[in-house]
Amino acid sequence: MGMSVTISAATADDAEQILKLQYLCYQAEAELYGDYSIEPLTQSLDDLRAELSEGCVLVARLGAEVVGSVRGVVDDKGTAAIAKLIVHPRMQRHGLGGRLLAAIEERLSEERAAKRYRLFTGHRSEGNLRLYRRYGYAQVGTEEVNRRLSLVTLEKDATATAYAASA
Numbered sequence: 777m778g779m780s781v782t783i784s785a786a787t788a789d790d791a792e793q794i795l796k797l798q799y800l801c802y803q804a805e806a807e808l809y810g811d812y813s814i815e816p817l818t819q820s821l822d823d824l825r826a827e828l829s830e831g832c833v834l835v836a837r838l839g840a841e842v843v844g845s846v847r848g849v850v851d852d853k854g855t856a857a858i859a860k861l862i863v864h865p866r867m868q869r870h871g872l873g874g875r876l877l878a879a880i881e882e883r884l885s886e887e888r889a890a891k892r893y894r895l896f897t898g899h900r901s902e903g904n905l906r907l908y909r910r911y912g913y914a915q916v917g918t919e920e921v922n923r924r925l926s927l928v929t930l931e932k933d934a935t936a937t938a939y940a941a942s943a
Contacts, residue, residue, distance in 0.1 A: 780838075781837065781843060781867070781875075782836070783836050783875060786834060788828055790842055791821060792821065793841070797842055798817075798819070798845070801862040801864070802814060804865075808900050831848060833847045836863070836867075843863065843864040844861075845862050846879075855891065855892045855893075856881075857895070858881070858884075861880075861895075874911060877907070881893055892931055894916075895908065896930065898928070899925070899928050908930050909930075911932075913932045914931065915928055915929070916929050916931045
């Protein structure tokens with residue numbers, strides 16, 4: 777291939793590519809839980825553009841193509857909510873998700889004074905849970921959304937190391 781993946785801040789011009797990638801990436805989650813009405817699959821382009829202007833959104837690019845993305849916002853208590861970490865299916869299992877996670881943590885800590893990171897995933901999303909635990913996240917709660925889905929909330933302190941090499 778010859779190109780390396782770069783991670784940078786998303787721009788308004790990235791909105792359509794991010795939305796298409798989000799739609800592609802969340803198909804597996806929707807199938808896993810039998811629910812195609814999940815917010816990542818119903819989000820509008822206007823809503824995504826609003827997120828781009830209000831929060832911190834990073835993209836991973838392979839050339840001009842957006843192959844990954846992650847979003848985060850920090851509340852007034854210093855808790856960073858990290859969301860919609862996505863990686864193109866053909867790029868998964870090569871460390872890109874971890875790179876995006878580490879990059880958003882660094883950005884939120886340095887630019888927005890995050891003291892703690894929080895994220896959530898579905899209880900059956902084993903790959904996501906493994907990734908988050910490998911990066912130092914611990915489960916702090918579970919909320920039943922419906923009989924098919926429980927959301928697992930994970931957190932870590934912003935001073936924790938980004939990656940536990942032994943995990």
